[in-house]
Amino acid sequence: MFRQRPRSDRGCHACRLWRPADAARSHTRLPGFSGSYLGVDVFFVLSGYLTTSLAFAPATGGGVERFKAFMTRRLLRIWPLLLLVVAVTGSVLAVLGQPVTAEVLSSALFMANVTLPVVSAPGVLIHTWTLAAEMQFYALIAILAILLPSVRVFRSVAVLLFICVTLSRIAATSGGDWMFVYNSPVTHTSGLFLGAVLATLPPLPARQSAALAFLAMAGIAIGFASATFATAAALVVWIPIAEVASAAAVFGLVHGGGLIGTLLRTPLLRRLGVLSYGIYLWHYPIAVLARNSFAAPTAFVLTAAASVVLAAASFRWVETPARRLARNLGRARAGEPAPGPARHLSGRKTDAKPTHDRRLRDA
Numbered sequence: 001m002f003r004q005r006p007r008s009d010r011g012c013h014a015c016r017l018w019r020p021a022d023a024a025r026s027h028t029r030l031p032g033f034s035g036s037y038l039g040v041d042v043f044f045v046l047s048g049y050l051t052t053s054l055a056f057a058p059a060t061g062g063g064v065e066r067f068k069a070f071m072t073r074r075l076l077r078i079w080p081l082l083l084l085v086v087a088v089t090g091s092v093l094a095v096l097g098q099p100v101t102a103e104v105l106s107s108a109l110f111m112a113n114v115t116l117p118v119v120s121a122p123g124v125l126i127h128t129w130t131l132a133a134e135m136q137f138y139a140l141i142a143i144l145a146i147l148l149p150s151v152r153v154f155r156s157v158a159v160l161l162f163i164c165v166t167l168s169r170i171a172a173t174s175g176g177d178w179m180f181v182y183n184s185p186v187t188h189t190s191g192l193f194l195g196a197v198l199a200t201l202p203p204l205p206a207r208q209s210a211a212l213a214f215l216a217m218a219g220i221a222i223g224f225a226s227a228t229f230a231t232a233a234a235l236v237v238w239i240p241i242a243e244v245a246s247a248a249a250v251f252g253l254v255h256g257g258g259l260i261g262t263l264l265r266t267p268l269l270r271r272l273g274v275l276s277y278g279i280y281l282w283h284y285p286i287a288v289l290a291r292n293s294f295a296a297p298t299a300f301v302l303t304a305a306a307s308v309v310l311a312a313a314s315f316r317w318v319e320t321p322a323r324r325l326a327r328n329l330g331r332a333r334a335g336e337p338a339p340g341p342a343r344h345l346s347g348r349k350t351d352a353k354p355t356h357d358r359r360l361r362d363a
Contacts, residue, residue: 015249015264016276018220019043020283023127024307026229027287028299037229038242040130041191042220045246047134048195049254052158055138055145056199063146069333070142076326078131078277081318083108085281089124092285110135113185127284129183136185137192151200158196165190166240173235181235191243198247203255210258216249217260278311278319 022039025032055070090104103123106115113129113136148154169187172180181187204212220242227238253261263269272279286306290299 015042015046015253016273017269017279019130020276020279020307022224023280024283024287024300024303027127027284028291028296028303030296030300036224037234038220038223038227038238041239041242042246042249043130044133044189044191045195045198045243046250048137048192049198049250050195051134051138051192052141052145052196052199055141065333067142067146069330070145071139072329073326074135074138076322076329077319078135080322081278081281081314082128082131084314084318085285086125086128089285093124107131113183113188124285124288127280133185133189133192137189141196155197155200158193158200162190162193162197165193169239170236173232178230178235182230187235188239190239191246194243194247195250198251201251204251206256206258209252209255210260211252212248213252213257213260216245216247216252219245220249272308275308275311275315278314279307282310282314283307 018039019042022036025036051074054073086104086108090100093100102115103112103125106112107125107128110132112125113132144154144157148157165187169181169190172184172187223238223242223245227234227242252258253264257264283303287299287303290302293299294302
């Protein structure tokens with residue numbers, strides 16, 4: 001396994017908001033920004049970059065141990081909150097007399113991007129297809145990180161996978177079902193592999209990173225305003241454009257990003273970026289209820305507000321303990337003692353909590 005270069009990704013945390021923000025808008029049927037579905041592709045590129053950087057971080061033990069350690073961290077990062085949301089949603093559906101078994105199982109087991117394209121039936125957990133794509137990508141990247149000998153070889157493999165998935169999507173567009181092509185892991189995971197390529201590239205000078213981040217974010221905004229959903233052009237034209245623009249934005253932001261990077265590092269946006277996973281998970285079941293009871297603007301506001309509140313609560317009581325457990329398991333594997341309670345200079349114990357920056361680093 002090769003050593004990954006140091007990175008500074010704080011400016012990217014606010015970019016995570018693209019996914020829940022665009023999902024809440026489209027799922028509450030709020031008019032405008034027809035191309036906001038491209039937020040998934042923005043997030044895939046960012047996730048591919050961050051995850052690959054973590055997979056190639058220095059680690060102790062053999063290949064199997066490194067794989068187990070990496071996948072344990074990823075599962076503890078994603079699974080606890082996912083299981084909570086699935087359990088709550090499934091319970092509500094069961095009370096309402098709705099069939100839930102197939103959808104709950106496919107979502108909880110990271111199979112929604114396989115089962116959804118096959119059955120082509122929307123449900124209240126339809127949005128978990130992106131988590132399935134990510135978890136499958138995690139497993140593949142962890143294996144490649146162990147087997148491949150150098151950054152150059154890994155970069156070549158990641159580029160090849162990006163090209164293959166892109167060509168597969170283009171080929172399937174002509175005769176395939178749109179839902180299948182959009183959600184299938186063999187046609188819509190190219191952004192993850194493009195993000196993986198980014199993690200292997202050398203850094204940019206600050207001035208170039210500022211220009212790149214500005215132009216890329218402008219390109220993403222144009223795509224959000226212009227692209228159309230559920231069309232062949234979305235699959236063949238707009239998704240590749242969004243992926244390339246997102247790659248440029250992420251690459252510019254992690255190396256400074258100039259004014260754009262400074263704006264995205266503001267405490268509020270960074271905090272919302274930290275909560276973005278919970279916001280994304282909670283928003284869709286809420287949106288389904290809200291859009292059937294209120295006009296689109298009201299449904300959007302209610303969905304956004306309720307999702308943020310639930311995400312903040314679940315981050316504190318579900319995600320943070322799971323992350324702490326993952327860190328302690330990592331220390332145990334490395335033979336390091338778990339941190340005890342902090343003390344004042346006077347010797348009194350205090351309730352030590354992870355700093356905000358440390359939570360940000362636990363991508």
